[in-house]
Amino acid sequence: MVRQIIKIDEELCNGCGLCVTACHEDAIGIVEGKAKLLRDDYCDGLGNCLPVCPTGALSFEVREALAFNEEEVKKNMERKKLEEANSKTMGCPGSRMMNLQKDKVQEEVSLDTSSTPMASMLRQWPVQIQLVPANAPYFDGANLLVAADCTAYAFANFHSFMKDKITLIGCPKLDEADYGEKLTQIIKNNNINSITVIRMEVPCCGGMVEAVKTAILNSGKLIPWRRVTLSTEGTILEDTK
Numbered sequence: 001m002v003r004q005i006i007k008i009d010e011e012l013c014n015g016c017g018l019c020v021t022a023c024h025e026d027a028i029g030i031v032e033g034k035a036k037l038l039r040d041d042y043c044d045g046l047g048n049c050l051p052v053c054p055t056g057a058l059s060f061e062v063r064e065a066l067a068f069n070e071e072e073v074k075k076n077m078e079r080k081k082l083e084e085a086n087s088k089t090m091g092c093p094g095s096r097m098m099n100l101q102k103d104k105v106q107e108e109v110s111l112d113t114s115s116t117p118m119a120s121m122l123r124q125w126p127v128q129i130q131l132v133p134a135n136a137p138y139f140d141g142a143n144l145l146v147a148a149d150c151t152a153y154a155f156a157n158f159h160s161f162m163k164d165k166i167t168l169i170g171c172p173k174l175d176e177a178d179y180g181e182k183l184t185q186i187i188k189n190n191n192i193n194s195i196t197v198i199r200m201e202v203p204c205c206g207g208m209v210e211a212v213k214t215a216i217l218n219s220g221k222l223i224p225w226r227r228v229t230l231s232t233e234g235t236i237l238e239d240t241k
Helices: 018-022 070-087 104-110 179-189 203-219
Strands: 002-008 028-031 034-037 058-064 143-148 166-170 194-200 225-230 236-240
Touching (some): 018 203, 179 203
16 A cells, blocks of 8 residues: 655664654664664554654655554564563663673783773763763863763773763663753853763664753754764774764
């Protein structure tokens, strides 16, 4: 049948995964870093995913497609809930168990405490986004580092990012608070020179980038910002300035 259905422009898609979360029918997934319409019959064509896309990669198109199968969607969602309950992973691709193999020699060197320890680059406390006061004096003239909390464990030399920056961390998947609102307060109330955002490659980390973009937009200020994406193996996949 011919009907309205979601169309995804892969060139515009940045793989943030927000559309996956917004799609209540589980019609969209992330495949090789890009959003994909997995099944025509799971897409109801109502477009709940459109407003959350930060790059405009989603649109409607009218084409030949399978009819929306509401009954099958319900069955699929019930199966998914059962799997989530059994695995206790909350269904996030970022919580998939992985054994990250490291070179034995590298491990021995990194665990050698006889050498001079690296100096910490942390310049303030607290570091959790929701705990820092928006009018703290250290924000005046600061360069901000806004990082997903997992990044510090994935990247061995994480303190190199922290040098000469005020560090803020959080997890958009586990925290219920609106980071965009708090970051907006910080940017509005202070003279921020620059912002570096560090996220993991997993889709749920896209919320950290969106919070910063929202905060900059809501503040009405023009602030240079940099986005760094890390792999779960600790390599830099993307560094966009």
